[in-house]
Amino acid sequence: MTMPSDRTAPEQSRTRYNRDEKVIAAAVAVMSDKGYAATSVQEVADRVGVLKGSLYHYFSSKEELLFRILEESHEQVREIRTAVAQLDLPPLESLLEYVTRSSTWYLENRDRANIFFTEMKNLSGDRLVAANRWGREFERGVSDYVSAGQLDRTIRTDLDQRLVTRFILGAVNNVRFWPSRPSGKQFGNEEIVSALVLLIRDAISAHR
Amino acid sequence: MTMPSDRTAPEQSRTRYNRDEKVIAAAVAVMSDKGYAATSVQEVADRVGVLKGSLYHYFSSKEELLFRILEESHEQVREIRTAVAQLDLPPLESLLEYVTRSSTWYLENRDRANIFFTEMKNLSGDRLVAANRWGREFERGVSDYVSAGQLDRTIRTDLDQRLVTRFILGAVNNVRFWPSRPSGKQFGNEEIVSALVLLIRDAISAHR
Amino acid sequence: MTMPSDRTAPEQSRTRYNRDEKVIAAAVAVMSDKGYAATSVQEVADRVGVLKGSLYHYFSSKEELLFRILEESHEQVREIRTAVAQLDLPPLESLLEYVTRSSTWYLENRDRANIFFTEMKNLSGDRLVAANRWGREFERGVSDYVSAGQLDRTIRTDLDQRLVTRFILGAVNNVRFWPSRPSGKQFGNEEIVSALVLLIRDAISAHR
Amino acid sequence: MTMPSDRTAPEQSRTRYNRDEKVIAAAVAVMSDKGYAATSVQEVADRVGVLKGSLYHYFSSKEELLFRILEESHEQVREIRTAVAQLDLPPLESLLEYVTRSSTWYLENRDRANIFFTEMKNLSGDRLVAANRWGREFERGVSDYVSAGQLDRTIRTDLDQRLVTRFILGAVNNVRFWPSRPSGKQFGNEEIVSALVLLIRDAISAHR
DNA sequence: AATGAATGAGGTTTCATTCAT
DNA sequence: TATGAATGAAACCTCATTCAT
Numbered sequence: 098m099t100m101p102s103d104r105t106a107p108e109q110s111r112t113r114y115n116r117d118e119k120v121i122a123a124a125v126a127v128m129s130d131k132g133y134a135a136t137s138v139q140e141v142a143d144r145v146g147v148l149k150g151s152l153y154h155y156f157s158s159k160e161e162l163l164f165r166i167l168e169e170s171h172e173q174v175r176e177i178r179t180a181v182a183q184l185d186l187p188p189l190e191s192l193l194e195y196v197t198r199s200s201t202w203y204l205e206n207r208d209r210a211n212i213f214f215t216e217m218k219n220l221s222g223d224r225l226v227a228a229n230r231w232g233r234e235f236e237r238g239v240s241d242y243v244s245a246g247q248l249d250r251t252i253r254t255d256l257d258q259r260l261v262t263r264f265i266l267g268a269v270n271n272v273r274f275w276p277s278r279p280s281g282k283q284f285g286n287e288e289i290v291s292a293l294v295l296l297i298r299d300a301i302s303a304h305r
Numbered sequence: 306m307t308m309p310s311d312r313t314a315p316e317q318s319r320t321r322y323n324r325d326e327k328v329i330a331a332a333v334a335v336m337s338d339k340g341y342a343a344t345s346v347q348e349v350a351d352r353v354g355v356l357k358g359s360l361y362h363y364f365s366s367k368e369e370l371l372f373r374i375l376e377e378s379h380e381q382v383r384e385i386r387t388a389v390a391q392l393d394l395p396p397l398e399s400l401l402e403y404v405t406r407s408s409t410w411y412l413e414n415r416d417r418a419n420i421f422f423t424e425m426k427n428l429s430g431d432r433l434v435a436a437n438r439w440g441r442e443f444e445r446g447v448s449d450y451v452s453a454g455q456l457d458r459t460i461r462t463d464l465d466q467r468l469v470t471r472f473i474l475g476a477v478n479n480v481r482f483w484p485s486r487p488s489g490k491q492f493g494n495e496e497i498v499s500a501l502v503l504l505i506r507d508a509i510s511a512h513r
Numbered sequence: 514m515t516m517p518s519d520r521t522a523p524e525q526s527r528t529r530y531n532r533d534e535k536v537i538a539a540a541v542a543v544m545s546d547k548g549y550a551a552t553s554v555q556e557v558a559d560r561v562g563v564l565k566g567s568l569y570h571y572f573s574s575k576e577e578l579l580f581r582i583l584e585e586s587h588e589q590v591r592e593i594r595t596a597v598a599q600l601d602l603p604p605l606e607s608l609l610e611y612v613t614r615s616s617t618w619y620l621e622n623r624d625r626a627n628i629f630f631t632e633m634k635n636l637s638g639d640r641l642v643a644a645n646r647w648g649r650e651f652e653r654g655v656s657d658y659v660s661a662g663q664l665d666r667t668i669r670t671d672l673d674q675r676l677v678t679r680f681i682l683g684a685v686n687n688v689r690f691w692p693s694r695p696s697g698k699q700f701g702n703e704e705i706v707s708a709l710v711l712l713i714r715d716a717i718s719a720h721r
Numbered sequence: 722m723t724m725p726s727d728r729t730a731p732e733q734s735r736t737r738y739n740r741d742e743k744v745i746a747a748a749v750a751v752m753s754d755k756g757y758a759a760t761s762v763q764e765v766a767d768r769v770g771v772l773k774g775s776l777y778h779y780f781s782s783k784e785e786l787l788f789r790i791l792e793e794s795h796e797q798v799r800e801i802r803t804a805v806a807q808l809d810l811p812p813l814e815s816l817l818e819y820v821t822r823s824s825t826w827y828l829e830n831r832d833r834a835n836i837f838f839t840e841m842k843n844l845s846g847d848r849l850v851a852a853n854r855w856g857r858e859f860e861r862g863v864s865d866y867v868s869a870g871q872l873d874r875t876i877r878t879d880l881d882q883r884l885v886t887r888f889i890l891g892a893v894n895n896v897r898f899w900p901s902r903p904s905g906k907q908f909g910n911e912e913i914v915s916a917l918v919l920l921i922r923d924a925i926s927a928h929r
Numbered sequence: 930a931a932t933g934a935a936t937g938a939g940g941t942t943t944c945a946t947t948c949a950t
Numbered sequence: 951t952a953t954g955a956a957t958g959a960a961a962c963c964t965c966a967t968t969c970a971t
Contacts, residue, residue: 115351120392129316130426131426132340132342132427133342134340134341134342134343135342135427137964137965137966138965138966139964139966147930147931148931148932148933149932149933149935149965149966149967150931150932150967150968151432151930151931151932151933152936153966153967153968154931158966158967159965159967176964202385218338219343229950256500256503257500259484259492260483260492260500261500261504263482263484264476264500264501264504265478266479266482267475267476267478267479267480267482267483268472268475268476268479270475270479271474271475271478271479272313272475274474274475275468275471276467276468285466285971288468292464292465292468292472293472295463296469296472296508296509297508299507299508300505300507300508301507324955345940345941346940346942346943347940355955355956355957356957356958357941357942358942358956358957358959358960359955359956359957361942361943361955362955363943363955366942367941367942368943534951547842547844548756548758548842548843549758550756550757550758550759551758553857553943553944554944554946555943555944555945563951563952563953564947564952564954565944565953565954566946566947566948566952566953567951567952567954569946569947570951570952574945574946575944575945595957631839632757634755635756648961658958672916672920676899676908676913676916676917677916679890679895679898679899680916680920682895682898683891683894683895683896683899684891686890686891687891687894687895690890690891691884691887691891692883692884694886701891702758704884705884708880708881708884708885708888709888712885712924712925713735713924714921715923715924715925717920740934761960761961761962762961763961763962771934771936772935772937773936773937773962773963774935774936774937774938774963774964774965775937777962778935779936782962782963783961783962783963875954895967931971932960932969932970932971933969933971934969934970934971935967936965936966937965938964938965939963939966940960940962940965941961941962941963941964942959942960942961942963943959943962943968943971944953944957944959944960945957945958945959946958946967947955947956947957948953948955948956949953949954949956950952950953950955
């Protein structure tokens with residue numbers, strides 16, 4: 098809450114920041130694995146290497162910890178959307194670029210993605226309201242492109258925009274379950290992403 | 306820990322059977338909403354209208370209750386697969402028929418589907434092993450059709466069978482999030498399913 | 514409570530009696546093994562082969578079941594004492610005869626003896642009062658012989674009668690832990706008992 | 722299930738150590754009185770003056786609490802055995818010295834002795850295995866002396882060593898029931914112990 | 930910042946007992 | 951007699967959170 102004084106700021110804030118991130122990283126790992134409700138603060142503390150009580154210097158509650166994780170994920174995906182928007186591509190290309198980049202992020206951050214897509218329901222009050230807003234934003238990011246793509250006839254118009262949007266969202270949200278390569282004999286992230294893009298393009302484009 | 310044995314004698318009593326089902330229905334509703342871990346036995350009991358302790362006449366543990374729910378869902382989806390197999394259609398048609406029927410089931414049993422796709426991790430021991438086996442079975446159901454479809458050239462061969470399979474599974478598993486029609490102004494289940502099938506067909510078929 | 518009518522009496526009472534005994538036998542086995550408090554009515558019912566609720570036709574409560582077991586044991590040991598008294602032997606010989614017979618009973622009824630010596634504390638109210646009376650009676654059975662033996666100089670008089678009595682009681686109560694012969698290579702009951710008697714005699718007799 | 726590891730660092734804090742001991746002392750008192758199974762964690766907590774949940778800072782389970790009590794008792798009796806062994810007395814004298822010291826310990830720690838001799842059966846898994854090992858150790862402590870005493874002809878050889886051993890163990894284990902002196906009109910511990918030793922010596926020695 | 934003891938509410942589960950059938 | 955569903959209290963244990971140190 099209080100700003101660090103000028104003199105000690107760089108050192109302190111780095112320390113603080115690192116510790117915050119360490120806690121978040123630990124929480125992400127555990128919560129992705131067992132789910133928010135089944136995760137105890139104790140387990141997170143164990144992983145960080147501090148005592149349970151000490152965590153409360155960084156987070157006011159378990160729910161806030163979840164919120165911060167979701168917020169970070171949301172922020173990073175939003176940046177992807179912003180970056181894609183600045184490329185000024187035609188709708189379908191924008192959409193596919195967005196699919197490419199966000200899928201890549203999900204694959205590189207499987208644990209965070211898991212939490213993002215399954216644990217929102219554990220928030221309450223204002224935090225839940227904020228998270229739901231993110232969800233709608235996220236959906237709009239895709240649905241706007243779909244609408245535009247139908248207008249310029251690059252995306253099929255025989256299906257309602259909402260259905261096409263859901264289809265894309267579902268396919269993208271699920272990449273995190275695609276086979277990874279723990280031992281090198283599976284697929285790389287780029288391979289997975291280009292397959293996904295190919296399939297989505299063929300599913301939704303107007304030309305066939 | 307212990308595997309559930311046969312609980313209800315077949316004829317034993319309509320009453321008993323109904324009560325079992327009532328408990329399962331209550332648990333499905335609550336667990337779909339809040340998740341297994343965040344659901345208390347108390348809440349399920351309240352919904353059934355009995356005392357907490359009374360539930361243990363029907364289920365030996367909360368985990369067994371979850372297992373029974375998953376088992377029922379598995380059973381019903383498996384029946385769909387069996388029925389489709391008996392139609393003796395060519396691979397791609399079989400696959401799409403299977404997509405049609407299972408998607409419909411997911412839409413008509415959204416709560417059960419939610420639990421099926423997100424709460425397996427809460428099982429342990431033998432029950433977890435059994436559930437994982439279902440998961441693999443389920444995947445095989447799709448992946449066998451994909452392989453056959455690639456062999457007879459009706460399904461695209463430019464992508465590895467495992468990637469195509471995952472894409473389909475992801476799309477199907479996610480129908481449960483598609484916009485339903487609580488107030489009549491959304492889509493009907495058939496409409497959703499035919500859109501899904503159309504999109505999947507265009508994504509994976511060899512002809513374009 | 515109600516006396517059976519004349520006609521059906523013999524049959525009925527035998528049945529009833531047998532069932533009562535079956536229940537008691539089951540309870541003895543389980544309670545000796547796990548202790549009264551750790552024994553559930555369910556386990557007793559399982560062993561008898563009836564449902565839990567049915568046991569309450571025979572016993573009004575778990576505590577009464579325990580009481581009946583203790584009462585039976587007490588009764589049988591009391592009969593031993595009476596029989597010995599009727600032999601009209603001199604004090605030391607009476608005492609050793611009593612040790613012989615009661616030790617034998619403990620060895621032949623190890624489970625009942627276990628319960629008799631360890632589970633009385635689980636009774637309450639009137640039943641506890643009655644059981645404590647048995648305990649004192651039991652002790653008197655030995656202590657009277659010791660006193661008489663000290664009077665006629667067959668039992669050592671250098672030790673207070675109460676100490677000698679406790680010593681004997683302790684030795685006798687503990688025979689149930691002496692090595693039995695599950696596979697024939699241990700000792701028989703008679704062998705154990707005569708060793709015990711020999712040792713006690715040498716410990717307490719006045720002549721040495 | 723899991724074996725208890727080292728709980729308390731040696732120096733760690735007087736406070737912690739004391740609290741552990743306070744909890745153990747409370748548990749000893751209650752469990753000796755009512756038995757392990759009939760003792761609720763609540764009762765122990767009440768006696769310590771903390772909330773039920775707080776006890777779990779010191780012990781991971783009720784069973785572990787029992788284990789710790791038994792372990793402490795075992796440790797103290799083992800030290801007695803070690804001390805006696807270092808006196809380098811002839812077998813019979815060693816045995817009687819051991820009887821003297823351990824009986825004294827039982828009399829001074831009646832509650833702990835009660836638990837030690839009756840509640841082991843409530844352990845399970847590894848803890849039960851460990852406790853059974855103690856039991857065998859304990860028995861060996863006596864039986865080795867008996868064997869040696871028979872070899873050097875100070876202990877009677879007309880009875881099998883195992884029977885003599887059991888007799889001694891039974892007599893010693895039972896001192897805890899001998900009449901104590903709550904109001905001064907009973908016997909002192911030394912008086913009880915010397916009577917016991919006298920009786921055992923006369924029972925088992927070869928000279929008579 | 931960190932500790933770790935303590936809290937207190939709530940979790941799952943067990944169980945003796947009752948009772949309508 | 952027998953059943954077995956239901957009860958309701960109480961059992962053991964967990965856990966997010968607080969706070970004095």
